[in-house]
C-alpha cells in the first residue's frame with residue numbers, strides 16, 4: 080500500500096505525459112497514413128487485378144523473364160514506354176490502353192517516362208523474330224534513319240562473318256514478342272473500362288491505323 084496515489088492514477092498515467100502524447104501522436108499519424116495511403120490501396124488494387132485478369136492470361140515463361148531482365152539491364156525503358164495511355168491518340172497509335180492486370184508479373188515495371196522510340200507494350204507479333212534480331216544488331220539495317228543504339232553484345236560473330244544471337248538476345252526477343260499478348264488474347268471486352276466510351280472502343284478496334292504506318296520512312300518489316 081506504499082504508493083496508493085500511483086495505483087489510483089492507473090497504469091496509463093505515464094501515457095499522459097507530454098513526451099508520450101507527442102510520441103504516440105506522431106507514430107499514430109504515420110501509422111494511419113501508412114494504412115490509408117499505402118496498405119489499403121495496395122490491397123484494393125490486388126483484388127482488382129485478380130478480378131480483371133482474363134482466364135486466358137499467360138504468365139511470362141522463364142525465357143521471357145530472362146529477356147525482361149535483359150530489357151531492364153540495357154535500359155530500353157529510357158527511350159521506350161511500355162504503357163499505352165488512356166488517350167485517343169495513344170489508343171489509335173498503339174492499341175488498347177494499359178490495364179493494371181497486364182503488369183502483374185513485371186517488377187519493377189518498365190513503364191518508362193520518355194518516348195524517344197515508340198511504345199512497346201503492344202509489340203507481340205508486329206514484326207518477326209528475325210526483324211528484331213537484325214534491328215537489335217544494327218537498327219539502321221531495318222530503319223535507316225533510326226537513332227536507336229545497336230546491341231552487338233547480344234550477338235556472337237563467327238569467323239565467317241555470320242551473326243547469331245546469344246541466349247540473352249533470344250531471351251530479349253522472346254520477351255518483346257510476349258508484349259501485349261495477354262491483351263490480344265483477352266479480346267476487346269476487357270478494354271471496356273468506363274473511361275473508354277463505346278464509340279471510341281469501336282473506332283480503335285476497327286479501322287485502327289497500323290502503328291508502323293505512322294513512323295515516317297519505315298521500311299517493311
Ligand code: HEC
Nearest residue numbers: 153154155157158159195196197218222225226227228230
Ligand atoms: C536512345 C534511345 C533508344 C534506346 C536506348 C532503345 N531504343 Fe528502341 N527505338 C528507338 C527509336 C528512335 C526507334 C524508332 C526507329 C527504329 O525502329 O529503330 C526504336 C524502335 C524500336 C523497336 C521497333 C518498335 C516498333 O514499333 O516498330 C523495337 C522493338 C525496339 N526499339 C526495341 C528496343 C529494345 C529492346 C531496346 C533495349 C535493348 C531499345 N529499343 C533501346 C530508340 C531507342
